[in-house]
Amino acid sequence: MPPTNPPATKRVTARPPNARANRAGPPPGTRSAALALLAAVFDRHRPLEEALDQLPAALDPRDRAAAHRLAAAVLRHAGSLDAVLEPHLRRQPPPVVRAALRMGAAELLHLGTPAHAAVDATVAVVPRPFAGLVNAVLRKVATEGAAALAALDAERLDTPPWLWSAWHAAYGPAVRGIARAHRLPVPLDITLAPGATPPEGAEQLPTGSWRLPEGTRVTDLPGFAEGAFWVQDAAAALPARLLGVRPGERVADLCAAPGGKTAQLAAAGGIVTAVEREPKRAARLRENLARLHLAVGVVEADAATWMPEEAGFDAVLLDAPCSATGIIRRHPDIPHLKRPKDIAPLVEAQARLLAQAARLLRPGGRLVLATCSLQPEEGEAHLARAATFGLAPDPIAPTELPGLRTALMRGGTLRTRPDMWEEKGGIDGFFAARFRKL
């Protein structure tokens, strides 16, 4: 379905992103908060989003955003930062000191914090016996770090070897572009509600999404609270569009929270039932839909077994749970949390969900399967399986992907990768395929 651009009625103005200048680095309190985020990911293997939710409620939202930015810089560059730090360390420091060193080095080498501020503030958050070490090492990094970093293969160092091998096998030399994209700042993409006008400074992408500069805080944008738009990467906006929902059609969205795609389906006029298994995530889905003033039936259930009294849906969207290796740009904790052994159980769960999605459709009904993964097992490998569930391919046409023809694969499936649209600021990695029920 081609994107529809609502007529402009009024323009709204965004507060400039990162309004605080970087004269002295991040505001006070953020480095301790960033250390807490890094400990959650590196030491306890918990997702960054969860750790962000657990920061003290009293933390100023700007400090929270700065801590997030700092932690994200460390997670994005951890391998190359370690390689820069290593020559200056005689023995392995304790985890909190290692995290602080990575953080100080990230400020010096990636965030443009002045050397004195980065060094002094990092020294202040480490246990006293390590203050001298951290001071000495970061002073070295301040003077020699940039040259050391330039001499490294940072793209490779910042990519877990198993992912590099898998992406090289799937995409050949493009693996380097993918790894490069993971190290770059990421713009903010939004989808506009029908009839809403874009925030000032937003640029429209060929596929219909709107893009704002990196560092824009969405909650600061006029129109956010009123439900004029929602956050959604340009690639994430494609699967629901490809379903081509018409007003009045009955639509099931099987793995729905936080609800970006549900919102698109409802905004297109579908009568939508959104299924979500996790109660907390279902609550967030309801909140988001309320902000957007969209009426959707939300069901808390396992979509692999959910069967309503009245099935026979016109359209089903299955945005299946996956390894999320396509969204590392926005979630730099993923390479530190996922392991090769995580893929097989996810593929199995996706296959069960696909079988059930097929059962929910009326004959002739449409299904879009999507995953935000770059692993072919979680995408292309499902095509052969779909045939056994009575699903026939419904190839995507080139005209449905304006400006993104390179993402259209043989057989009419979609495969976006983070190295695409490099000049525009990149795009997340998604797989999507459309089917018709026989």
Ligand SMILES: C[S@@+](CC[C@H](N)C(=O)[O-])C[C@H]1O[C@@H](n2cnc3c(N)ncnc32)[C@H](O)[C@@H]1O
């Ligand atoms: C990839 S996310 C969905 C993103 C969402 N479609 C959007 O656009 O905002 C997958 C979601 O599916 C949920 N989920 C995972 N397995 C499920 C299952 N068996 N039944 C229902 N929901 C499930 C997860 O809790 C998660 O919220």
